[in-house]
Amino acid sequence: MGADREGGARRRPMRAVAYAAWGVVLLAGCASMPDSGDVRNVESTPRQDTEVRVFAMPPREDAPPSEIVQGFLEALTSDDPQYATARQYLTAAASRQWRPEQSTTVLANGPDIEVDRATAHEDTGEYAYTLTGSKVARVDAQQSYTPLAGRYNQPVHLIRDRKSGQWRIDVLPQGVLMGQSDFQRNYLSVNKYYFASDTRARAGEPATAVADPVYVRRRVDAMTQMVRSVLSGPTSWLRPVVSSTFPAGTALPAGVSALAPDDQNRLTVPLNEKAAGVGTGKCWEMAAQLLFTAQNLTPTVETVALQTAHGRTLCTLGADRARTVATHGSAKRPEYLYFLDDRHRLVRIAGASAGTEAEPVPGALGEGVQKLYSAAVSWDERTVAGVGYDRRTLFVEQPAAGGTLGAPVLQSQGKTEDDRLTAPSWDARGDLWVADRDPARPRLMVLEHGTGRPLDVAAPGLDGRVDAVRVAADGVRMALVVERGNGTRTLLVGRIERDSQGGDGPRVSLAGLRSAAPELEDVTAMSWAGDSRLVVAGREQGGVQAMRYVQVDGSTPEGPSPAALTGVQSIAASEDERLPLVAYSTDGIVRMSSGSQWQKVVKDGSAPVYPG
Template sequence: MRVSALLGCAVVVLAGCGAMPDTGEVKAVEASRAGDAQVQVYAVPPREGASPLEIVDGFLESMTSDDPDFRTTRTYLTKEAGQAWKPSEGTTVLAKAPNRNGPSFHDKERRAVETTYTLTGEQVAAVDAQSSYRPLAPTDYSQGLHLVREKGADGKQEWRIDVVPDGLVLGQSDFKRLYRPVNKYYFAAAPAGSEPALVADPVYVRNRTDPVTRMDTATQTVRTLLEGPSNWLRPVVDSSFPAGTTLRKGVTSLAPDDQNVLKVRLSKQADKAGPAECRMMAAQVLFTLRDLTSARVGQVELQGEHGPLCSLGADDSAEFEGDSGSGAPDSQYFVDDKGHVQRIPAGSKGLGDPDPVPGPLGSGPVAMSAVGVSRDEQQGAAVSADQQHLYVSSLVTDGEATAPVVTSQAKSADDRLSAPSWDGRGDLWVADRDPSGPRLLRLVGGEGEPQEVAVPGLGAGRIEALRLSADGVRIALRVSEGDHTTLRIGRVERHGSGDTERVSVEDLRTAAPQLTDVSAVSWSGRSRLVVVGKEEGGVQQVRYVQADGSTSSSGVLPGVNQVTAVAAADDEQLPLMADTESDGIVKLSPGDNWQTVLKEGSSLVYPG
């Protein structure tokens, strides 16, 4: 290939690269083939006498490279702009690689010394300086690059970019090739007498070596962990690391030794931690890296300025799970065709013989339409068939029917109570969809007077359904507004304690914005949800959505017809369950196809 054909195009190992035109219509600059995660891209500096268009194309191409500190990328900028440009300030993700058009100046004399090209596209996400990903409804993107002539080392005038926005601009295919999602973990505040729960905080890090820090993926992830939680999650979680703790200078690689011990060398600030704090710090690292490193991390050892501080083995980490469940595999619960709550025993993977639960929910006079079960499987909450009343009862002892704990005054059943959900603290949540006064309600411990939960960002939307995360700090809401029902994720903030505690749902974010009609949602494990919905004009699909709202093509699950509800367990090895209009209750086990479990029944749920 001629040198001129390589100009403005990174050298791509195992991927093709075409010559760049210097005239013609608006063009998208594709840097690499989608999905080729192992492609290594090396930037090529501009050739002597390169045209403005070649400089723009070369700059865009080199941003997709593995160029150390983007040194070659900076050669497309003026000396001053190259020193000031901050590629780590964030990433703009476009549906496709950016188009560029120009030049904007048509005056011949002016165009001889300066010019401007405009980058355009459809923005679908933004990644901030904390590496936090936020999906966006497709939005028009436009950004100018200004070029001038600058005298080079040989004294010749060369075109260079002197006005450039900080951060990177990438098409989705390049973003997915260069970055991967990981979860870092922090502790949520827990009620007195219980262990604090670890909460997943999703971020995106470089797939291989980060060009700026020269750190491998594991080291990048620990670095972001030490920098603290993302701004969105920060109000509801804490880090155990003393303020200012960083990795020891020069640490760029982390991997377990031949004994599966991962040693993490920290700065002197870590020495301030006491033994209990240090174990919590080690738990944060262990949970953060357990799904990331190729070799299993059997133990994390934290080292301070003067040697080892503490260690934590994977076998000893259960105390930090913060799970308020029963400790046994989850059973499944559903409402039969007579309106009674039944249980499919744990361990049967959805194939066991169901039995009515003890007490009024299993054999009482009131027919039910939806059920929710506490995570310890001690209590159940069920909505009556007319969706007007919510009842709470023990699931382990017989008892008489009790009065409803919540009643909706709405005239239509569809405007009354949603299916209930229990959070990881043992509190019960339900939405009253009454048009004259819609409310989100919480019952502490599933009893007492319902407390109304403020949702400041809801606007004109109405909550149709809700699911609480196991950690109790996030809530997934199906919100209807106009002709569409979308998925939003909110942060659960708690203020005060005991009887004076007040709760609100803050900073609602739209998740999977490409799904304009979401019909069902359930949490699946610590950091993702399973969602049933349609894209504009599309067909129904079942897919996984990360806690930050991001999706991937690999997250789409096998199709199933007419799904009305979906249920997933905290244990991701348990089957995914769904209610369907035509096939009854069906299940999807890992690596299998959908299978019918029950022809009759509805509202199948796992605890939570």
């Protein structure tokens, strides 16, 4: 580990690090800690190569209390599947009561260990410490990530065993505790998949798969962890808007472990008797959930086969057939990239093209009958919506050469342009979303199929005015940029809940709002950029402008951030990650393919969007 914060302590080997590629075993040192005196820090281990595996070392004979606490914390960051070595630092009773699977708490720099001076005497037969630090996040028993802030402060108590004379921990916090870099080395974010509840009711149509990101231990049989997680059901946040095809109680048979695809890229999953009687259609949906999940973890998986515990095949589903069973956002490849030209007309370029020549979209909005400030194109690219240049009016049309522009479907009464309509956004159902920033009546609205009377959307917990709206491809999650009272803007993600049973017509609400970019003080632009990922531009603490990817749960995905770009005003990203990222900045409209730099598309243009 890193050196002791005060720099003067000797290091003692606490865990073994195995390099799988060479079969070499090394000992990694860790800062030791005196039994009294100032606070010391258990710093996180620097990021290791992905081939590195870390194994905990058991307590040595006659180790002092400080070494026992240190060794236990080190063991929590190892690749020990059941934390068997960590339990050796506990009394038998404490080991029985400790539930490491209950949660993982992440601290910024690893826990500080403070001596309780009232018990800092070994001759009393007991010893106490306090673990402290700055909280970053918590992963709960459902493996769901939640950003945290504030101070961590929990006691650890040790006693000396009367028979063996060895110090052991008898009081400790539930769950696992580690620093941020250890968490990044040990844990991996993976999407598991369920189906949007409203699409399951549409006969003859593929179900819409919704990503539910969870964190699993990277080198502790991650595939089996993910299969078990899918079978256990969606996380609490997503559960109100999705469903699983697996019958209640479906699980892996006892003793099953180490699930992995074979040399034909086929993953075989045995299930208990709860799934034995499912029909072929439902079995394919079950297999689709596991296939999408497995591909997110191991992209080479091509087929999922479901079996009974006795080896009877229930069904087999390959990637080609899966597309007819269910769809998900990253599989929808837009045909065009759209933006407004220097005459504020809606124009388009082939989405996968490297060209810069744009053509007007057929119809009045592309012919310049109405100058536009922003626009949105439906997922099937058959309907467009545009906000007028003064941001007061919203128009909807189906592109057709020579078409006439109808009356606006919505008008704002805001007195200034900044107090009027946001850019609109289409969902997968073909409904259109927009917010009105009128201070006298701020509201979020949805227009069914882009027509009819706008329906006000309830948003419990929304504190501030909506500055931007973007619906995910799955149609059940929405990202908002919300302006707070102090003028800064934050990124929130909520789930779209629909109730069609009320006597006064359908009711729609945006529930479960949570921060998706807690590290940014001010968000200026955002777009969905994957099944559970967004790209965000904003200001970090200290005033530094940044563009980065964030997960819907508020965590930071692996991989590099987009290259820096000055003066970003809007971003367009496809949930198909093969298409380039596009932005409108002080340089005009620019785009960037994976691994490349920003390249200019047009100097005089604005408001780029992909369908959605």
